[in-house]
Amino acid sequence: MDFDFFAGMFAQLLMGLPLTLNLGILALLGGFSLALALNLMRATRIGNAVASAYVFVFRGTPLLIQIFMIYYGLAGFGFVRQSFFWPFLREPYWCGLLALILNDAAYTSEILRGGLRSVPKGAVEAGRVSGMTRFTVLRRITLPIAIRQALPAYSNEVISILKSTALVSTITLMEVTGIARAAVSETWRAVEIFLCAAVIYLALSLLVTRLSAWVERRLSPWQFGVTP
Amino acid sequence: MPGDLTLIGFGPDGWGLALARAGLMTLYVSVSAFFCGLMLGTLIAWARVAGNWPLRKLAEIYVTIFRGVPDILVIYLFYFGGRQVVTAVGTALGLPGPFDISGFVSGMLAIGLISAASQSEVLRGAYQAVPKGTIEAGRVSGMTRFTLFRRIIAPQAMVTAVPGMGNQWQSVIKESALVSVTGLVETMRQVSVAAGTTQEHFLFYAAGGVIYLIITTLSDQFFRLAEKRSLRGHEQGGV
Numbered sequence: 357m358d359f360d361f362f363a364g365m366f367a368q369l370l371m372g373l374p375l376t377l378n379l380g381i382l383a384l385l386g387g388f389s390l391a392l393a394l395n396l397m398r399a400t401r402i403g404n405a406v407a408s409a410y411v412f413v414f415r416g417t418p419l420l421i422q423i424f425m426i427y428y429g430l431a432g433f434g435f436v437r438q439s440f441f442w443p444f445l446r447e448p449y450w451c452g453l454l455a456l457i458l459n460d461a462a463y464t465s466e467i468l469r470g471g472l473r474s475v476p477k478g479a480v481e482a483g484r485v486s487g488m489t490r491f492t493v494l495r496r497i498t499l500p501i502a503i504r505q506a507l508p509a510y511s512n513e514v515i516s517i518l519k520s521t522a523l524v525s526t527i528t529l530m531e532v533t534g535i536a537r538a539a540v541s542e543t544w545r546a547v548e549i550f551l552c553a554a555v556i557y558l559a560l561s562l563l564v565t566r567l568s569a570w571v572e573r574r575l576s577p578w579q580f581g582v583t584p
Numbered sequence: 585m586p587g588d589l590t591l592i593g594f595g596p597d598g599w600g601l602a603l604a605r606a607g608l609m610t611l612y613v614s615v616s617a618f619f620c621g622l623m624l625g626t627l628i629a630w631a632r633v634a635g636n637w638p639l640r641k642l643a644e645i646y647v648t649i650f651r652g653v654p655d656i657l658v659i660y661l662f663y664f665g666g667r668q669v670v671t672a673v674g675t676a677l678g679l680p681g682p683f684d685i686s687g688f689v690s691g692m693l694a695i696g697l698i699s700a701a702s703q704s705e706v707l708r709g710a711y712q713a714v715p716k717g718t719i720e721a722g723r724v725s726g727m728t729r730f731t732l733f734r735r736i737i738a739p740q741a742m743v744t745a746v747p748g749m750g751n752q753w754q755s756v757i758k759e760s761a762l763v764s765v766t767g768l769v770e771t772m773r774q775v776s777v778a779a780g781t782t783q784e785h786f787l788f789y790a791a792g793g794v795i796y797l798i799i800t801t802l803s804d805q806f807f808r809l810a811e812k813r814s815l816r817g818h819e820q821g822g823v
Contacts (some may be wrong), residue, residue: 416796416800417792417793417796417797418757418758418761418772418796421761421772421793421796422793424776424785425790428779428786428789429779432784515651515652519652519654521654523654533654533656533657536660540660540664546661547664547665547668547669550660550665554649554657554658554661557652557654558648561653562648
């Protein structure tokens with residue numbers, strides 16, 4: 357067993373971790389905001405149709421095709437190249453991030469929809485009766501209940517987005533998987549290097565699992581038999 | 585400017601036939617991987633439900649690993665690593681090289697193993713949703729284990745399992761796009777090649793997206809029928 361090789365490989369792969377985390381966290385933040393907007397849109401008939409079509413398209417196609425569509429496909433349009441966004445859409449980083457955000461929003465909006473449906477009507481009515489505005493009801497009643505309900509499903513989505521960031525290595529970004537691929541083409545020690553990368557992702561996902569279990573406990577201790 | 589639609593048609597310089605063939609390949613890889621995952625997933629679920637302590641722990645570790653590692657990494661590992669292993673074994677046996685492992689086999693195995701982890705969770709959940717009393721009643725009335733499974737457990741577990749399995753199938757289709765990194769000519773790969781050759785990136789990636797949407801939508805209909813069938817004899821539904 358070549359111990360030095362593993363230690364060196366880990367050090368090299370960990371250099372990609374900041375980019376992986378950066379993409380993952382920003383994609384989750386952007387995706388959640390967009391998902392919330394999609395759910396609010398569902399209040400009107402046209403908005404509902406638009407949101408449904410969006411979810412249908414982004415959940416029905418592979419993320420890889422969405423990344424390539426944005427990175428290679430959009431550049432084919434003259435008006436995109438002349439627009440204000442071109443300096444961003446030319447960069448693989450922004451294209452990858454955009455694809456991750458759009459993809460995450462589709463999945464998160466379905467999770468959030470399930471959560472919103474589980475909010476008891478009585479709770480919302482009680483808020484309205486006691487004189488809360490629509491926004492206050494959303495902020496203080498609907499969202500807290502919905503988010504608590506959606507949390508277990510959402511933690512799966514967090515893990516899945518962290519895993520999905522590996523796909524941006526296909527458009528030359530050097531996050532953990534990108535570095536691993538480059539190292540493999542230099543040394544041809546595929547098994548060792550990819551296993552090192554796998555360990556890093558595994559550690560991340562275990563961390564998320566633990567964290568979400570802790571948050572769930574904190575948010576509703578009575579479900580776990582703890583007296584607050 | 586993107587938009588020469590004859591390029592995706594079936595004409596002399598259209599890519600229609602190639603795309604249709606690639607779509608079938610996507611279906612072929614996905615179906616093989618799904619059944620690979622179903623077999624292994626059933627064994628894992630069985631180990632977790634009825635196994636002894638080491639078996640249960642082993643199954644648990646398997647699920648944790650395959651749900652925590654990116655799919656593309658597993659495919660790389662099988663494709664590049666598989667070649668490495670095959671070469672090592674071949675050289676040790678004294679066979680003449682060079683050695684290689686096909687993209688289809690490594691992709692199918694990789695996606696099958698990933699899917700097995702999620703499918704086992706669906707199956708385990710379905711088994712646990714079967715009321716314990718019915719199983720005891722079956723045992724008391726003298727059913728063998730196989731009869732018990734066929735007549736009591738399977739029909740009841742099916743109700744919970746079918747929608748979950750439908751979701752797993754949908755993610756297998758989407759994961760199959762990742763097999764393109766091994767050079768296997770399925771939809772994603774074919775679309776990339778066509779886009780590169782014609783420089784019509786938008787058109788061909790859109791066409792690829794439509795192929796995936798057709799496959800996912802049609803199979804969704806199929807699973808809905810299966811769900812209806814699984815609900816026979818239940819209050820809300822069934823034909």
